[in-house]
Amino acid sequence: MTAPDGDSGWNPRMHQGGKLAFRSRVQDGTDDPGAFLVLGGKDPPALHELVPAGFDRVEIEIGPGKGAFVLAATAAKPDTFLLGIEAATGYASLAATRLRQSGRGNGLFLVDNGKLYLQDRVDEHALDAVHVYFPDPWPKRRHKGRRFFTDDVPAVLWRALRAGGHLYVATDNAAYAGQVARVMGHSDLFVRDEAEEARVLALGAGHAFSPTNFERKYQEEGRVIRRYAFRSLPA
Numbered sequence: 001m002t003a004p005d006g007d008s009g010w011n012p013r014m015h016q017g018g019k020l021a022f023r024s025r026v027q028d029g030t031d032d033p034g035a036f037l038v039l040g041g042k043d044p045p046a047l048h049e050l051v052p053a054g055f056d057r058v059e060i061e062i063g064p065g066k067g068a069f070v071l072a073a074t075a076a077k078p079d080t081f082l083l084g085i086e087a088a089t090g091y092a093s094l095a096a097t098r099l100r101q102s103g104r105g106n107g108l109f110l111v112d113n114g115k116l117y118l119q120d121r122v123d124e125h126a127l128d129a130v131h132v133y134f135p136d137p138w139p140k141r142r143h144k145g146r147r148f149f150t151d152d153v154p155a156v157l158w159r160a161l162r163a164g165g166h167l168y169v170a171t172d173n174a175a176y177a178g179q180v181a182r183v184m185g186h187s188d189l190f191v192r193d194e195a196e197e198a199r200v201l202a203l204g205a206g207h208a209f210s211p212t213n214f215e216r217k218y219q220e221e222g223r224v225i226r227r228y229a230f231r232s233l234p235a
């Protein structure tokens, strides 16, 4: 891919499958994400460069938005390192500021394209879990390549997850839930794990699925939320 003429801020990582959304946010002087925010740019650091020594378990959330799940997960799972990969710099900065304020050292936010990061910056079978909550549905036909759950995603996830590791997904969008069930359910690399869905829901906030900002909003609106866990199968 080549940059359109005159676009000096163009980043090919954010144009895989079409341009991802960006929202900027003015820093007011009290916000300081410090070392809890990494701007990936055109050459983001690999996962093993971001995870401090001593963490045996590493999980990634793709599209954490304002970071409610990563914040809760760093509290619920102090021995696990949580990396939130967010395309929108403003959201990632806000989430990283909150994480810094929490005083916990087992998490980080990175600005990058989450799917591409799994493909080219995560060592094989390095992850215990991947979380994707309320992914953008991109309803227009011409935008469908921007969706996370396209046909290539099981292989991308399987390479990054250890055998027995889990993908956790939640969505309010019935059509997108159908696409997730079709893409993941038809893959021979994963199996749906309903026992794991029940287990993590019983454990409560920060283990998987909950809490997220969109979950709260959609629950208040009375929408049906579908939650799935898929377990990675051995080779």
Ligand SMILES: C[S@@+](CC[C@H](N)C(=O)[O-])C[C@H]1O[C@@H](n2cnc3c(N)ncnc32)[C@H](O)[C@@H]1O
Pocket (backbone or CB within 6 Å): 020, 021, 062, 063, 064, 065, 066, 085, 086, 087, 088, 091, 112, 113, 114, 115, 132, 133, 134, 135, 136, 212, 213, 214, 215
């Ligand atoms: C609908 S919001 C959901 C936010 C959060 N998961 C929640 O439940 O509150 C989707 C988020 O995914 C981010 N996003 C979309 N595509 C992405 C990608 N390829 N990599 C990383 N983040 C992405 C968007 O910027 C947005 O913040």
